[in-house]
Amino acid sequence: MTHFIYLVRHGEHLDAEHGLVDGPLSPRGQRQASLIADRLSGVPFDSVWHSPLERAAETARILAERMPSVTPESSALLFDCVPTGLDADVPSVYEPFFGSITDAEIDAGRAQMADAASEFLMRRQGETHELLITHNSVISWLVREVLQAPDWRWMTLNQAHCGLSVIAQKQGRPWTLLTHNDLAHLPFELRTGLPETHPV
Template identity: 80%
Template sequence: MTHYIYLVRHGEHQDAEYGLVDGPLSPRGRRQAAALADRLSGLAFDAVWHSPLERASQTARAVAERMPSVSPQPSALLFDCVPTGMTDDTPPAFEPFFGSITEAEIDAGRAQMADAVSEYLVRKNGEVHELLITHNFVIAWFVREVLQAPDWRWMTLNQAHCGLTVIAQKQGRPWTLLSHNDLTHLPKELQTGLPDPQPV
């Protein structure tokens, strides 16, 4: 018996166009969410959790429209957050990212992700399928945790809008990363949200 957690970043939202911190899904984001819902529609989820922010809530509703048996629930543990600040091991190239982020925000993010790991990365009995619709940094932290990578490595793990990451744990074994940022359900024009490749 295996416990599966499906981690999904919300669909594209309108912040880039309108400068909003949060907002509704863009037309492309709604198409991404619909494609995700089609991809997941054959699975019987035991629970669906989502960030309370509008972009994640709307993505969860799109999934629920295609799976009437699920009832998505908001969780404050899945809010967008910054899980760490600069550490002794963090490459200096990442320092500018933290320029506008306060120590209080970092402390809150660190505490939130510690609680999220304690809440979700806990083995449940039987065959379990859970869906978490959340944010790029939150998923990156879960993946870093599963891989037991250094804290700063979450900054190098990026997810596209409605990309699908799957982690799993068999009884008595550690958590395993089964797939990361799977985009096969999204046509090329719907693959957004990843940083531009750096020039070589």
């Protein structure tokens, strides 16, 4: 028996490029959500959880329209957050990221992710399929947890809007990363949300 957790980042939200921290999905974000919903429509989900933020809640609603047997529930453990701060292990290239982040925000994020790992990475009985619709940092942290990588490495793991990552645990075995940021369901023009990369 295996416990599967499907991790989906919310769709692109409206006016995200203008610096708004939350909002409804953009038309592109709605298409992204519809396509991940189609991709996952055959999975027998036991539960669907989403961040309380609007962009994640709307993504969950679009999925639920294609999966009438599930009722998405909100979880504060899936809020967007910053789970670690700047310490000696963090490469200096990441220093600018922490410029506007307060110690209180980091402490809250660290505590939230500890609780999220305890809650969601707890072994369930029998064959279980859970879906978490959340944010880049939360997915990065849970994947990092599964890989048992150093804490700061969550910053090197990124997910596109409505990208799919899957982790799983067979009875008596450690958690395993099955797939990370799978975008096969999204055409190229809908693959948004990843950091800019420049060829060497």
